């Protein structure tokens with residue numbers, strides 16, 4: 001389900017509401033918490049954008065230099081550790097790995113193979129259909145002992161044998177997982193207040209992107225201030241996940257998600273949404289000029305590649321007298337401020353966040 005939630009083809013609110021229509025929060029607690037892990041990671045990274053910026057810079061540097069010994073074998077499924085090799089191939093062939101496998105894989109990558117966690121996270125981000133800046137980067141950091149300082153995750157032969165029903169029992173795994181270290185980050189910055197636009201403009205275009213492909217509930221959130229749409233467009237660039245791009249499975253999945261979204265998104269006259277063939281500022285500027293827009297409405301993009309793209313687009317549009325207006329979902333605005341510490345205090349807030 002996560003590729004669909006990650007692109008907001010279905011929103012967290014829809015999933016949780018559907019579950020709570022049929023089950024009590026008590027009965028569905030575990031599942032609802034799983035969904036909130038995604039929200040938690042996003043809210044945590046939102047308050048510490050430098051963690052993402054440093055990761056991006058380190059991946060760029062590592063991929064541009066001499067690749068560490070063992071890296072090519074690890075991503076090609078040639079380490080000689082049968083489980084790792086099967087999982088690397090499974091990831092490349094399917095775009096998915098179960099959560100427990102992701103934990104084992106990351107642990108063996110860091111502690112047994114001694115490879116940089118950033119390159120493992122990059123390998124995942126390029127291949128996972130649900131690849132997500134916050135969930136992926138912060139889960140890798142958690143395994144490596146950087147996220148909860150000093151607390152690491154050690155994959156063991158017994159645990160792998162038990163939960164794979166004996167299919168794998170790799171030997172020679174690290175028996176000690178000493179937490180990695182790093183330069184400290186600047187203090188967290190609080191989530192800025194909600195940016196609900198009051199008056200958007202008189203010719204407004206809606207521009208959807210791969211962080212949020214569900215326009216109906218986004219526009220419904222604006223209520224009576226939802227502007228009539230002069231035009232609508234959808235654009236995505238899966239390759240911006242990594243300097244090495246994204247796998248063809250990810251590119252195809254994203255293209256399918258964009259096509260699906262365009263087919264159910266219309267402007268005020270019923271005109272179908274356009275799919276822009278480039279996510280670059282020039283293509284968006286051309287679209288805005290053709291629609292004689294004074295404002296472009298976008299779903300808020302959390303810290304990650306799409307936010308980087310929108311940050312580059314904003315001054316370009318400004319220069320042409322077009323305002324870029326981001327709408328942050330109430331789901332995020334309400335929950336993110338609570339993601340300032342660990343998941344335990346955050347999860348205490350869940351009953352209040354889902355109460356309708």
Ligand SMILES: Cc1cc2nc3c(=O)[nH]c(=O)nc-3n(C[C@H](O)[C@H](O)[C@H](O)COP(=O)(O)OP(=O)(O)OC[C@H]3O[C@@H](n4cnc5c(N)ncnc54)[C@H](O)[C@@H]3O)c2cc1C
Pocket residue numbers: 001002003005006034035036037038041097098099100102103106124125128130131132133135136137139140143
């Ligand atoms: C090293 C590592 C890297 C990961 N990278 C990503 C990633 O790039 N993108 C991503 O979406 N998840 C990531 N995860 C989290 C988790 O593995 C996936 O969300 C989960 O496997 C999705 O499968 P599912 O839909 O069957 O989940 P279910 O167990 O059915 O859970 C329902 C939904 O809850 C959310 N969820 C569940 N567990 C987590 C979690 N730990 N963190 C965040 N959301 C969660 C997902 O949206 C999921 O679809 C990573 C975990 C690890 C350990």
